[in-house]
Amino acid sequence: MAHELPPLPYDYSALEPFIDAQTMKLHHDGHHAAYVKNLNTALEKHPKLQSQGAEELLRDLNSVPEDVRTAVRNNAGGHVNHTMFWKIMKPKGGGDPHGPIADAIKKVFGNFNDFKTKFNDAGAKQFGSGWVWVAGKSGGELQIITTPNQDNPLAQGLFPVFGNDVWEHAYYLKYNNRRPEYLAAWWNLVNWEEINRRYETFKSGKLEPALAAH
Ligand code: MN3
Numbered sequence: 744m745a746h747e748l749p750p751l752p753y754d755y756s757a758l759e760p761f762i763d764a765q766t767m768k769l770h771h772d773g774h775h776a777a778y779v780k781n782l783n784t785a786l787e788k789h790p791k792l793q794s795q796g797a798e799e800l801l802r803d804l805n806s807v808p809e810d811v812r813t814a815v816r817n818n819a820g821g822h823v824n825h826t827m828f829w830k831i832m833k834p835k836g837g838g839d840p841h842g843p844i845a846d847a848i849k850k851v852f853g854n855f856n857d858f859k860t861k862f863n864d865a866g867a868k869q870f871g872s873g874w875v876w877v878a879g880k881s882g883g884e885l886q887i888i889t890t891p892n893q894d895n896p897l898a899q900g901l902f903p904v905f906g907n908d909v910w911e912h913a914y915y916l917k918y919n920n921r922r923p924e925y926l927a928a929w930w931n932l933v934n935w936e937e938i939n940r941r942y943e944t945f946k947s948g949k950l951e952p953a954l955a956a957h
Contacts, residue, residue: 757834761928778821783900785814797950820893837931863926876906882948902945932945
């Protein structure tokens with residue numbers, strides 16, 4: 744079955760004023776749609792891979808034939824990353840974390856403000872395009888990491904609990920080159936319920952957040 748572009752779970756304008764409607768439309772209908780299309784095109788050459796989930800492909804890129812490996816890495820990565828990204832944001836989100844993720848942040852990073860500073864700093868320092876993540880070995884300890892381009896932590900054997908997109912296309916229309924302002928504003932959108940769901944899956948020792956099931 745072909746991979747499909749999931750609909751945005753809210754209107755393009757729902758995340759205003761922190762992310763503008765035009766950016767959301769371009770990002771979802773343009774960029775994310777292209778990742779899905781290009782992934783399906785790459786897999787046409789290898790029909791056996793078409794039954795695998797995008798997360799499963801990323802967890803074992805070495806078993807993907809070399810002629811499409813880079814295309815799968817970039818486009819399955821882009822698809823998985825953005826499918827998460829839309830869901831871990833919501834209108835009127837943000838605020839202090841609650842539930843198990845709040846406890847985990849406190850345990851690993853001391854307090855929420857220090858954690859946010861470290862996360863934003865890592866995102867600001869990621870050179871060029873990429874993502875900043877909270878990830879870890881399934882069932883293990885959380886850490887902040889960055890990845891270039893559309894690389895997903897799954898390809899390093901890590902479970903992506905949540906992450907922020909620091910590609911210019913995610914913020915440039917509103918914030919221009921001011922990535923730190925975007926990183927700071929983004930916390931007003933965070934959907935802690937969805938992040939808690941992903942964190943519970945991580946804690947249970949499952950290897951992937953199960954894109955297909957949601
Ligand atoms: Mn993006």
